[in-house]
Every structure is written in structure tokens, then in C-alpha cells.
Amino acid sequence: MYGFITLFKKEILRFWKVGFQTVMAPVLTALLYQLIFSHVLSQHVEAYPGVSYTAFLIPGLAMMSMAQNAFANSSSSLIQSKITGNIVFLLLPPISAPAFFGAYLLASVVRGLVVGAGVLLVTAWFGLPLPAQPLWLLAFAVLGCGVLGTLGIMAGIWADKFDQLAAFQNFLIMPLTFLSGVFYSINSLPPLWRSVSHLNPVFYMIDGFRYGFFGQADVSPWLSLAVVGGCFVALSLWVMRLIASGYKLRH
Amino acid sequence: MTHAISIEAVSKRFASLQALDSISFTVEHGEFFALLGPNGAGKTTLISAMAGLSRADSGRIRIMGHDTVTQTRDARMKLGVVPQELVFDPFFTVRETLTFQSGYFGIRHNDAWVDELLYKLGLTDKANVNMRALSGGMKRRVMVAQALVHRPPVIVLDEPTAGVDVELRQSLWAFVKELNAAGHTIVLTTHYLEEAEALCSRIAMMKKGRLIALENKDTLLSRSAAREVSLQLSGPLPASLQPLSLRQQDGRHILALPDIAKLEQVLSELRLAAVEVRELSVHETDLEQVFVKLMHGGQL
Numbered sequence: 047m048y049g050f051i052t053l054f055k056k057e058i059l060r061f062w063k064v065g066f067q068t069v070m071a072p073v074l075t076a077l078l079y080q081l082i083f084s085h086v087l088s089q090h091v092e093a094y095p096g097v098s099y100t101a102f103l104i105p106g107l108a109m110m111s112m113a114q115n116a117f118a119n120s121s122s123s124l125i126q127s128k129i130t131g132n133i134v135f136l137l138l139p140p141i142s143a144p145a146f147f148g149a150y151l152l153a154s155v156v157r158g159l160v161v162g163a164g165v166l167l168v169t170a171w172f173g174l175p176l177p178a179q180p181l182w183l184l185a186f187a188v189l190g191c192g193v194l195g196t197l198g199i200m201a202g203i204w205a206d207k208f209d210q211l212a213a214f215q216n217f218l219i220m221p222l223t224f225l226s227g228v229f230y231s232i233n234s235l236p237p238l239w240r241s242v243s244h245l246n247p248v249f250y251m252i253d254g255f256r257y258g259f260f261g262q263a264d265v266s267p268w269l270s271l272a273v274v275g276g277c278f279v280a281l282s283l284w285v286m287r288l289i290a291s292g293y294k295l296r297h
Numbered sequence: 298m299t300h301a302i303s304i305e306a307v308s309k310r311f312a313s314l315q316a317l318d319s320i321s322f323t324v325e326h327g328e329f330f331a332l333l334g335p336n337g338a339g340k341t342t343l344i345s346a347m348a349g350l351s352r353a354d355s356g357r358i359r360i361m362g363h364d365t366v367t368q369t370r371d372a373r374m375k376l377g378v379v380p381q382e383l384v385f386d387p388f389f390t391v392r393e394t395l396t397f398q399s400g401y402f403g404i405r406h407n408d409a410w411v412d413e414l415l416y417k418l419g420l421t422d423k424a425n426v427n428m429r430a431l432s433g434g435m436k437r438r439v440m441v442a443q444a445l446v447h448r449p450p451v452i453v454l455d456e457p458t459a460g461v462d463v464e465l466r467q468s469l470w471a472f473v474k475e476l477n478a479a480g481h482t483i484v485l486t487t488h489y490l491e492e493a494e495a496l497c498s499r500i501a502m503m504k505k506g507r508l509i510a511l512e513n514k515d516t517l518l519s520r521s522a523a524r525e526v527s528l529q530l531s532g533p534l535p536a537s538l539q540p541l542s543l544r545q546q547d548g549r550h551i552l553a554l555p556d557i558a559k560l561e562q563v564l565s566e567l568r569l570a571a572v573e574v575r576e577l578s579v580h581e582t583d584l585e586q587v588f589v590k591l592m593h594g595g596q597l
């Protein structure tokens with residue numbers, strides 16, 4: 047148990063020491079998106095009745111940043127440790143697979159939540175309402191970061207080189223997060239693309255998170271919870287088994 | 298509990314390469330044990346299997362009686378490994394590194410021991426320096442400290458002095474000797490044979506994944522029977538000494554000297570033949586010669 051706490055602390059300290067890159071940079075990026083898109087689109091779109099486009103955009107951007115940063119945290123930490131070789135210091139002590147998994151996961155969730163809070167803080171003045179459903183909001187924030195943190199652990203363990211990880215990030219994580227209704231309500235899409243969006247688990251994270259703020263969303267929050275929660279449980283069990291088997295870590 | 302380390306018929310293959318070929322030996326409590334062999338012999342692979350960094354294809358390894366596959370927790374708690382590659386986490390200071398490492402072993406308040414390790418390894422004034430800023434030798438010392446945070450009874454050092462300056466080598470050996478004297482079992486691999494010769498009581502030699510020798514250092518040295526006496530004489534070598542002659546070199550006769558007591562006999566034969574000795578020297582076999590001989594396939 048203390049092994050888990052120590053590894054968790056180490057992972058938190060790792061991103062916190064370079065907080066300028068790991069927290070400030072993504073918050074600034076989200077703020078830029080917010081400035082540009084709300085300027086271009088505010089006159090044209092009303093996402094939901096009574097919700098301006100500028101306000102609609104904020105939770106989506108926050109959730110997208112959380113997802114990307116939760117993924118980045120575990121994946122980059124693991125691949126750096128593997129490539130530099132210092133992962134050996136985690137493999138020599140008796141750290142169990144659940145402790146190893148849990149520590150990387152929890153640190154990713156914390157990084158995601160810190161970035162998410164930062165994004166909400168700097169964009170709130172665009173007209174973000176107080177959350178209508180704070181518990182839903184929290185549930186989707188945590189579970190969404192959990193899913194991406196777990197994917198990050200998997201990618202970090204699987205990739206042998208930085209460019210393999212970059213490919214995973216650019217060809218899977220980025221499209222999934224961008225094409226998830228961050229910038230639009232999927233009800234405005236043609237039917238085909240609407241159905242395709244429904245296959246994307248990140249769509250449910252963002253839709254559920256938005257429900258937390260506005261009390262309305264494209265689909266029912268229960269459906270979103272089932273999809274995101276289901277993904278999280280399935281992925282976690284799978285990745286924990288990978289770790290226990292020593293996949294790519296113990297040859 | 299019988300042995301500090303017990304290795305039973307351990308084999309491991311990487312694709313077509315047999316990295317370990319049915320290796321078996323034991324290391325006893327409190328021993329100072331050397332594992333020698335040229336690059337690629339399989340020393341690091343064997344150590345990785347002991348540490349659970351890799352899994353053997355077959356065979357069984359126990360550390361202080363704990364199976365490394367079925368009792369990983371106990372086996373790892375008893376073992377401290379200093380890896381061969383110089384690795385470190387550039388995000389942290391020396392003290393952070395050691396405190397985290399203690400925590401990974403489940404140890405909460407380890408400051409007193411960490412301070413002692415820092416002191417013994419000459420790292421006290423580097424405690425709050427970032428790992429990145431340390432020289433290679435200093436990083437190596439931190440790796441030694443990392444292997445010891447949980448006070449393991451069995452300590453394995455994989456070429457700890459490769460590419461390290463003389464001063465560090467000596468202070469490191471003084472420290473390791475001290476640990477051995479305090480009861481820790483030490484296993485080391487090294488390229489510097491004089492280190493193994495000076496420090497270790499028992500020596501295993503590996504070549505191409507196989508164990509080719511395992512002896513007490515003294516037995517190994519004497520079995521090679523390569524003690525020689527070199528003589529510069531006033532006249533020819535008496536016929537009675539011809540059977541011992543190995544070769545002539547720079548006007549000197551080199552004779553085999555299987556037993557040091559034989560020297561007495563050599564000298565009396567010379568006196569009898571009225572041949573005067575102008576110069577005499579005895580060369581002891583050193584580990585290097587034994588090693589070279591074994592590695593070239595020569596039988597002892």
C-alpha cells in the first residue's frame with residue numbers, strides 16, 4: 047500500500063515540477079480556442095435553447111483538455127522511464143500490479159482535473175453558468191480522465207519509441223477528442239455523422255460533462271455514464287492484466 | 298533456509314540465442330562471490346532473472362529460500378541489485394530518489410538509514426542536488442544507495458566499477474567489504490579481474506550462457522598450476538631439471554613450479570651441478586591467466 051502511495055506522490059511531483067508545460071500550457075491552449083471560436087461563431091449558433099455558443103463551448107474544451115492531459119501524463123511518464131531505463135527502479139521493488147496501475151492512473155486523473163479546473167477558471171468569464179448537476183460533472187470529469195489515463199498507461203507500456211507513442215496520440219487520441227462534439231452539438235450534424243459520433247466514447251464524456259453544467263445534453267447522462275464507466279472498467283481490467291503479466295516490462 | 302541464492306537449471310533463450318544454458322549453482326550466506334565472463338556471457342541475463350526483471354524459460358531461482366516467481370514479494374525484499382546500465386530519474390534530487398525508492402519497498406521513515414548511506418557513499422553534500430547535475434561516478438553511487446535502501450541481506454552488483462574513476466572504485470570496495478563483514482552476501486560481476494581476485498572468496502565463470510568454472514579462488518588459481526620460476530644461470534640447465542623446463546626466454550630458463558616446495562629441490566640440483574644462479578624470480582598465476590585459458594577453451 048505504501049508502495050502505491052509513494053509511486054503516486056512521485057508521479058504527482060513529476061508533473062508538478064514541470065507545471066509550466068504540463069498545466070499552464072494546456073490551459074493557455076484552451077483559452078486560445080475559446081477566444082477564437084467564440085469570436086468566429088458566437089453570432090451564428092445557439093447550441094441548446096437558451097445556451098449561447100460561447101458558454102456551450104467551455105465544458106467541451108475543458109473535458110477535451112482533461113482527456114488529453116490525463117493521457118499525456120501516464121503515457122509520457124512511462125515511456126520516459128522505459129527509454130531512459132529508470133523504470134528498473136520500479137520493477138525491482140515488490141510493487142503489485144494494482145498498485146502500479148493505480149498510482150499512474152490516479153496521478154493522471156489529478157493532472158487532468160487540475161488542467162480542467164484551470165481551463166474552467168480562465169474561460170468562465172465567457173458566460174459559464176454554475177453547474178446545474180455538480181455530481182454528474184464530477185463523475186464525468188473523474189471517469190473521463192480515468193479512461194484516458196488508462197489508455198495512456200497502455201500506450202506507454204506498449205510503445206518502444208517516442209514516435210510510436212506520438213502516432214498513438216495523433217492518430218487515435220486526437221481524432222477521438224476532436225471529433226467528439228467539443229466544438230458543436232452533434233444534433234447539428236447530418237444523420238450519418240451523428241451515428242458515427244455515437245461510437246466515440248469521448249463523445250459521451252463531453253456530453254455527460256456538459257450535462258453537469260447545463261442540465262441538458264445530446265443524450266441521457268445515464269447512457270453516457272454507462273458507456274464511460276463501462277469503458278473504464280473494461281480497460282482497467284485489461285491493462286492491469288497486462289501489467290501483471292509483465293508485458294513489455296519484464297522480458 | 299539453506300542458501301543465500303540458489304539457482305537450479307536456469308535456461309533462457311532470446312530468439313535463436315541461448316543466453317542461459319541450464320545454469321546451476323548456489324551462493325552461501327555471507328559469501329563474497331564473483332561472477333566472471335566476457336561480454337555477452339549471460340551475466341546480466343542471469344541477474345535479471347534473479348531480480349524478476351525477466352523470467353527464465355525453465356529452472357528455478359531462490360533468494361534466501363524464496364522463489365523469485367511464486368514468492369516475488371519476499372524474494373525482492375531480500376535482494377538489492379545495482380544494475381549495469383547507468384540510469385537515473387532526471388526529475389528528482391538525490392534525497393528524493395532515495396526516499397521514493399524506500400517507499401517502493403514499503404518503508405516509511407527511512408531518513409536515518411538514507412543519511413547513513415549518503416554519508417558512507419560520500420554523497421552527503423549532494424543530497425539536495427538534482428540527479429542530472431551529478432557526474433557519472435556520483436550517479437553510480439546513488440544507484441548503490443538505491444539498491445540498499447531496504448537493507449537487503451543479498452546484494453548483487455553488476456559491473457559497478459565499469460568506467461568509474463579509481464578513487465570511487467576504492468571507496469566503493471571499502472564500503473562493499475564493510476557490508477560483507479556485517480553479514481551481507483555479495484555477488485559481483487566485473488571486468489577487472491584483480492578486483493575479483495582481491496575481494497572474492499569464490500568465483501564462477503560463464504561463457505556463452507554456460508557455467509564453465511565454479512571454485513574457491515585459491516583452488517582455481519592453484520589448479521591452473523601455472524606458477525613458474527625464471528632463472529638466469531652461469532651454465533647450461535642440468536639434465537635432471539630438463540623435465541620441468543617450459544621454455545627459454547631472453548637467456549632465462551623458465552621452469553614449471555607446481556608446488557613452491559619444489560623450489561628447494563631445483564636449487565639443490567643446481568648446486569650439485571655447480572651452476573650458479575645469477576637471477577631468480579617466481580611468478581604466481583593470476584586470475585587473468587586462468588581466465589584467458591578457460592575462455593579459450595583450454596582445460597585446467
Ligand SMILES: Nc1ncnc2c1ncn2[C@@H]1O[C@H](COP(=O)(O)OP(=O)(O)O)[C@@H](O)[C@H]1O
Nearest residue numbers: 297311316334335336337338339340341342343
Ligand atoms: N532483451 C534481449 N533480447 C535479445 N538478446 C538479448 C537480450 N538481453 C541480452 N541479450 C543477449 O544475451 C546475451 C547475454 O547478454 P548479457 O546477459 O547482457 O551478457 P553479459 O552481462 O555477460 O555481458 C548477449 O548475446 C546479448 O546480446
Ligand SMILES: [Mg+2]
Nearest residue numbers: 340341342381
Ligand atoms: Mg552484463
